[in-house]
Amino acid sequence: MKINEFLAEINMLPEAVHLLNELQESGRIGEEEYQENKLLYEKDRALFYEKILLEKDYRLVFLYYLCRMGAETYDAYEKRGISREIFRDTFYDLTFWCENCFLEYGEYGIDEYDWFFRHMKLTIFRLGRMQFEIMDSRWNFTAGERMVKKGDPIISIHIPQGEKLTLESVKESIVQGMAFWGKEMPYLCHSWLLYPGLKDILPEKSNIIMFQNQFQIVETDWDEREAEWRIWGKVQRNLNVYSENTSLQRAAKKYLKSGKVLGSGLGILKPEYFL
Template identity: 30%
Template sequence: MTGPADRPAGPDTTAGQWLAALGGQPAATAVADPKPPTGAELAERMDLLAIPAPDREEVAAGLPDPARDPARWEALVRCHQQLYADPGPDAPSTVPDWPTAPAALGSAGRYFYVHLYLLALPHALERQRRLGIPDDVVAATFADLGAKLTTYRLGHGTGGFDRQGWIVRHFRGTLHRLGRLQFERGVLDTDASGGDAAAAGGPAHGDPVLQVHIPGDGPLDPAGCDASFAAAREFQARHFPGTPHRHATCHSWLLDRQLADHLPAGSNILAFQRRFTAFGARPVGDDEVLEFVFHTPPGTADLDRLPQTTTLHRALVRHLRTGGHWRTAHGWAELP
């Protein structure tokens, strides 16, 4: 799941201003500058990122040449440096400020950050190898980029990618997919969550936690979730032994307790909710619900035109039609 911070940032600027801003942002990293892949190497990288067939030709055609398109290439190199910049031992890891490309750049802009991640893949894979991450986990983790290309096309009717901030986690090695769920290493920030979990026996502010994210590519069946949670603690202990994790947290509309009033008692979503103890703030999350379930970009949903083919579809739309709002909620759980 992604939140508002992972959405495209700010209004469009002109193409020249946007490229100049990206190329001029400061960055410091010891990682070598990328080189453009070609032929079989490019196809192999697209395979690992699970880039869908409808996007591949445009992605390959738009990959810039350093000599013929120096401004766009310099912007990509600078973003590559920012992606792998070391913030230092005492600095928090932050997502770079990468605004979505202006419409004037067309396909080259819509796929700009796909090109970035194609260039950044070799270093990301080297990090995974150093950590001993199994190949199947690596493949499942990086396939999320292709999934975001699919949802972009469903929402916009054309090819593109606007989840540049979200995929930073995968390439820096802080997020991995373990079966049905994704787990991201982080710390609890009670300021961001709007509440404290420690009073109920949960994690305290600053404690290490595994943040749970739910890919939207299949049923949320309890057996699959059980297997993911069981794998998570062992995975972290094996590959990141320096930071023990006792708790998982989740921030999602799927934890909105209002869903119990609309779904059957035995639904997978309600079973998922029961894993977590609620805490913190519950801001309105209508846009997140409509985007995740119906693939409608924020502010564009027409309730009368949304599909009503499942119990969840009907419940979500009925609640909004009657003036209700869905909420994004926080929850914590002990890892098994």
């Protein structure tokens, strides 16, 4: 798949498409340089990142490389018999993160560039509302009869931004994830959505709490501040600057100002999904 077809496939932001076309047409990144840097990305991502970060408009350059390499993974999808719909839904992540980059930095590109090696290696797929990534566990814990050790293969569940996280969409997505990856491995989720303290500020029937109830929480990360970033778009030192435009923002701000924290939780999908 060519990059322009790919950009249309993932509905990339028109302004970003224009800038990418200008970058491509300028000849600034020649074919030989692209192939050289693509090989570097495959062999040593850290070194690739260091090299691109030297560019003045590095966020846009990251977007160019990730989109072009993403387009080239379509052949691998076809060989594995993975649908074009899953390909499109999975790589739509680039559009989300390009939009986030513009909102945070005022420029089109990718700042969370280290997230996308999963997409290139075909270890993560969006199946319905959620993403499912095969990876080695970073945690040791026991949940009922299930023991998980560091290094064990697991399926990590991620929740991309976008549509509402309804209980129906969550359950449908889990069914799709298990149809794709099977039921042998444990399904884990590490997210601010699983922070137990959210039950103190959200109603029992909220989408977030109903999502949380699908998991057994096995660990809590008190220092992680992803919740603040997700709720307000930026982590601030001064809590007073946080907006109060939604009920969640108002409740979360009040919670934080009371001296409490909004961390993250690690959960394992409850046993009933494996029956």
